[in-house]
Amino acid sequence: MSLRHALLGLLSERPASGYDLLKRFETSLANVWPATQSQMYTELSKLAASGLISVSAEGPRGRKEYTLTDEGLAELRSWLTETKPQRNTRSDLLLRVFFLGVLPPERARGYLDELADMSEQEYEDLRRLEQSIDWGDDTLSVHGRIALEYGLRFNAMRREWARWAAGRIHEPGGSGAAADGAGTE
Template sequence: MAARPLNATAASLLGFLHEGPKTGWDLVATAQDRIGKFWSVTTSQVYRELAAMEAAGLIEAGEKGPRDRKPYTVTDDGRRAFAHWITREPGPENIRYPLLLTVAFGGHLPPERLAEMLATHRAAHERQLAEYEHAAALDGADPYFASTLEFGLIYERAVLDWFDRVGDRLTGPNPQDDPAGPGGRPQ
């Protein structure tokens, strides 16, 4: 077992290595493709975790191949560490949505600028929903992928519904400009 508990990035990499040897480059591409829509993993994180996991004996590096890329394989200790990680309670989610942070302080923006931001983000969510719908049409029989894809579909539809509900309210006259202050309360 690893000396330190696995973090989610390291555990994800071990999970991908259960499928067979992969180079750091392969792991970055796999992570971006398979979990990138709901879990961010950077190239620097991948290589940092690979070095730490190799030092901890959780993975082994193979012989260098083309472009000096080394394939990594998971060791028995790595399999045990992953098995321990996957059975733990995942913990609560933490929403980090930059647009919501901007909206929280939206009273300090001209309404037309906030409207531009909302339109840009709405369009991005419409594109993402279309991508998910396309992937759902191509989906094979993997129930785990299908379940995460279903979450993505529901999420994107919910976000688009939110845009429909708040758009006019957020882009109308700025309540901060009202002499009575936000919510009509005298300041």
């Protein structure tokens, strides 16, 4: 995904100013694709220059409202149907797990406990976000809730996995939990 396609997707719902897009971005896409205000305004300029969006209204202090063009909608549809999603092959989190054996077992378990706590916090943050949004039946709300549910389930799974993994780390030479083959705690 790119910021380009995120903005095209938001504009597919309705015209919006850069400020409006920033606010909608913060309550929807920022959890899956973070971007700064300057990145968004730079991308809006590029989209307008390439004809994928147009300025449909101008207001005080240079405020511009952008509208998706037919070419922009075609680009968004092409990206959705013809471009394969990139598989995230790098995970700093899991790379560390591979090397936890160089730490004393209590520190390795501590890392996994922190990961479980972080996942719990992210889960709770998403729950609060879910409750703070006035969900509608428009397509962005419907699909936004579907994406939010992915985040909830992912964080719940990662929390459970981290707790399970912490239970697998044992003292060298001890029988420990790793030898028992249990699936979950």
